[in-house]
Amino acid sequence: MNPNESNETNESNETSSPDFFTASFTQNPYPVYEKLRKDDPIFKVMFPSGEFGWIISRYEDAVQILKDSRFSKDIVKRYGADGQSIFSSNMLFSDPPDHRRLRGLVQKAFTPKLVADMRSHIQSIADVLLDELPSQETMNLIDDFAFPLPIIVISEILGVPAEDRDKFRMWSNTVIEASTGQNAELFQQHEREFTEYLTAWFAKVRQEPGQDLISQLVIAEESGEQLTEKELLGVVSLLIIAGHETTVNLIGNGILALLEHPEQRDLLIQKPELIHQAIEEMLRYNGPVEFSTSRWASEDIEFRGQQIAKGELVIVALDSANRDEEQFKDPDVFDITREKSAHLAFGKGIHLCLGAPLARLEGEIAVSTLINRFPNMKLQIDVDTLEWRPGMIVRGVKEIPVLLK
Template identity: 50%
Template sequence: MERPVHPFDLWSQETLRDFLPLYARMRREAPIARVLSPNQRAPLWVVSRYKDAVELLRDGRFTKDRYKLSEADRHRYFRVGEIGQLDKHMLNADPPAHTRLRALVAKAFTARQVEDLRPRITAIAQRLLEELPPEGSVDLLDAFAFPLPITVIAELLGVPVEDQDRFRAWTLTLLSPPAGGNLEPLRRTAMQFQQYLQDFLARRRADPRDDLTSALLAAEEQGDRLSPVELMSMVFLLIVAGHETTVNLIGNGVWALLHHPEQLERLRASPTLIDSAVEEILRYCGPVRHSTSRFALQDTEFRGQLIPAGEMIMAALLSANHDAEQFDAPERFDIAREPNRHIALGSGGHFCLGAPLARLEAVIALPLLLERLPRLRFAVEPSTLRWRSGLLIHGLERLPVAF
């Protein structure tokens, strides 16, 4: 018997502008809700309460590996190879494959290794701010929030920084729902990105450098730890995730501070609050709206709901981080909130590998930005700002600011 779907519209611009009322209703009425994706017209389970989300993110009964699904189930969620060979990375793997893939790059993202990047991140941020005019207006995403993390991850990987605009255009296409269900732009972009990476990796094999890509190539050559397709997918993932999370962490952070001028002035007066301010930005308006997808391989009971075999389930991270059972006055933006055990960057074995880097970039970028632009303000009516569609990324399309 076909199970019913709930009429929650997670995709409307109204919801994207202000997700709190809908998520509050979901937590109250249907904390594990079966909805219908408007793109694939396929069922999707959304877990909206904090405790349930944490349990789901740690539940090994659900698979991240789409290739474990039947061909029919795989087809209804992933239409005929949208992104070619770019999906064989650790986000789409279960242990032991996930453990093996993650271990190959984990050393580059330890707290100590990331801290060593502080001087370079600071220098990049300062250069970008110095390039701004003394007064005027810019799209802060274009001028600052994007070029900072893409430069950092490009230098770490050894990818040409001058190709950053290509990376951004490709990423925006690949992470956006297909317009009108048209998958052709998605496929075309994936093939362009794939060809670029194949050419780049061929150059690196011939001319190794002191960078993370060369280190991954060396690991590949030591045995069967990383296949050519896995290597390409890994570099793809690091480029995309290595900038996308931080772009929206910085952008959403500025948006939240400008929306809450008393908290902005509090941070200006007490710069030592920057670490807790970044954690509150992550909780209040984090850069990831929902977790990546998981699937039931067989009928699976989860928190009293039967998830049918082959169906997708994900955690609504923004909803979980506004759950009153976990957070006192969750609707309040408080840069000194304590405790703050949010799950903005996931939980369990798939916890965001780049979390230390994203945090450090935001901790460096925001104070420098506020110091350089003391009269920072919205350049347009905030209610006219548009948020990106899709279930994964929570970020603005543009952020025009004046100073």
Template identity: 40%
Template sequence: MDLADGLLDHPYDVYRRLRDSAPVHRIAGPDGTPAWLVTRYEDVRAALADPRLSLDKRHATAGTYKGFSLPPALDANLLNMDPPDHTRIRRLVGRAFTPRRTEQLRKPIRRTADQLLDALGEEGDTDLIASYAAPLPITVICDLLGVPDRHRRDFRVWTDTLVAPAPGTPPEAGKHAVVAMLGFFTQLLADKREEPGDDLLSDLIAVRDEGDRLSEDELMSLAFLILFAGYENTVQLIGNAVLALLQHPDQLAALRADPTQLPAAVEEFLRYEGPALLAIRRFPVEDVTIGGVTIPAGETVWVSASAANRDPGRFPDPDRLDLARDTSGHLALGQGIHYCLGAPLARAETEIALAALLERFPRLELGVGEDEVRWRPSLRARGLLALPVSYGKSLR
């Protein structure tokens, strides 16, 4: 099976058929090479936490995995690491993403959200991705890292080129984006060393230069990952959540009636339409058996949290958006030692973004027919190309 067949446009239909037919499938992965796909909840949950499934590409059998092409200076990040390196680096940066630190960021996040909504005016039409869902996370994560304003638009363009290039984008565009990003981070680190600020990146540079607990490649790769993932996933989550509400007016009305349910609602948005169709690929360090299927060491394994989160064996009536459901145990943010480092921040940003939007505009409607909504051409990030909406302070 070619993983791209139908998955971009109708992922949950495809996953339903796969779950119903077998626990594990032999597929052609996103890079075109042979791989194994795991879709059932219990198998996915176990696989995400299984130490025999390595993230380190050095465990891949030669010639069986192409993957995301990044230079070593950007590739030495947590998504390619196992313990003990993973443990060491995660511990160094973990304090920046604790629930307590995130609480301190809530007021600045809300201030940014309000400023973006102020710019929209009292009523009109907009692409909510371009005007709100994208600039909010990039502002938050760049402020956290200390990235100057003048570079933020460039980073958004580079990220989009790598993750979901627009139709007609020349093949060399991805390489150009990587070269540009490498140059950007090289200069940014040099600037921060010369003039440190009150920001996370300056703190990490001090760790690298004073304690020698990070290599230079690890430092640069960590900065890249925080900026890349901190922006990309939250954009998709906010956009997907708004679309889900507009497609389910009963749930939108219920949330407007009781905004205290927003934190629980964010968990349902993560389960229902999370930002990743696939988790990071893994490579068995020994032969492993999943769902009764033995996968040889070194072969590529893709586990799908999105498929697991729609498994009726775990979540009754899983294709229905239900903001009041018990979402405990959803896997949208991972499981085990590789659980999403920025989960508290992503949750807070989405909650605040939705609260500000719903408070500001009593009228919020999809600006196109539901069949006209277009998803990004990416198996890595489930998100919208655009979200046209009509908004206002008065109901029609």
């Protein structure tokens, strides 16, 4: 695994690495990341999509890549406009000045003040979800709590019916799993369904605009803000997907860490004021976004002794950077008393997740409410049998069956 050698040697190493993108890797990628950080921190590999590119595994390198404007996020610049998905027409896959314009239209809905004002309402949602559990003895943490909480919240912000959350989840799963390079037909089908749904909803909003974010975006589009129909589709679909995916997996991974470390759970119950530090540690220890989204070198770049050619794909392994022993003391230890760390769970630079304050608040409320309601909660099955979601974007478990009492 030495990308310093010739291209021919690189290709042999890239395709022969048995631990990458396998089921065992998905189950526990951290030993592989530790080896990468030590031996090949700027590692060239073939991704599941069939494209060669680079994985950045060390914290310091990750920060530099995430902030370096020479690495473009604009997918159209790299591959052209033909055949691009609606999911790529948003601020996540754009460079300045388009990025600034698109983000500016959305970020006013996620200011710290507006998010803080939602606390009591989010708390009510969490309480109702737990009150209405089919059973007070067992539950599937993901389906019964971790998923519905954030999808209800983002649906209310956007103004779409929370009753359609199963559709949003299906479409979101397809987008997330598309990074494996499989199910192209299903992706196209669900993209079409999502587009038709949103187009019909935009038409309804144009007739009867409200105070929700979609109404604001539609009005902005019609007031000369140069938001095209494709951008409107791209921005709203991103908000629906990103607006719940990060929080679902923050809650799921975070509770899982507490269940695997019951002394930390007990400490949090005894000292509820630790919840802020606990959420930051959950984000660092087993973060909900495993890899950054794609970047492409806009020119030939020498980076840490490696030659990254113009147009080559570069991806940051965020969960690896967050376990970097050069940055974090005892990085493999889950410690909710750890001082607030500069983890990269929400990215860095101009593409820092604008929904981070909301995700943190939802995580705090969800974790606190759950462990205080069910302090003796434990896993119903062995942790090694949990099935982790496929794909190269989010890190999360499909189902977490728990005993509540």
